[in-house]
Amino acid sequence: MTKTFDVTAIGNAIVDVLAQADDTLLAAHRLPKGAMNLIDAEAAERLYAIMGAGIESSGGSAGNTIAGIAALGGRGAYIGKVADDQLGQVFMHDIHAVGVAYDTRPLSGGLPTARCLIFVTPDAQRTMQTFLGATTQLGPEDVNMQYITGSKVL
Secondary structure (H helix, E strand, O other): OOOOEEEEEEOOOEEEEEEEOOHHHHHHOOOOOOOEEEOOHHHHHHHHHHOOOEEEEEEOHHHHHHHHHHHOOOOEEEEOOOEOOHHHHHHHHHHHHOOOEEOOOOEOOOOOOEEEEEEEOOOOOEEEEEEOHHHHHOOHHHOOHHHHHOEEEO
């Protein structure tokens, strides 16, 4: 039986927001340099407000993996939850732009799209503050069984 996809990935649909920062900013906001911390929605909003100009890029381990497979010519599908908000639109655009099948319905109301706020210091250390948001609302109703049964690898 011929499979539609080489790989289907299921994971946390996260948008990475990268911005330059200095040690003074990290200290002022008690951000342990080089660490990754899980944060809540309030902290995500507060920290986003103090970030400099940033670059937004879709991420998450499974999302990055399936994008890499597509970039190498593989046929991929992705299952992960975003919200119906600006960062959710960024994620959906990016995943489709690299040629990955993605049709998980965005969350309407409730938690915003997951994001990883990444403060990059001049010494190339990355201090990551991750809010999982809408991705925590992924449920059985979001699983496209055609992706699952139509893939060589899950």
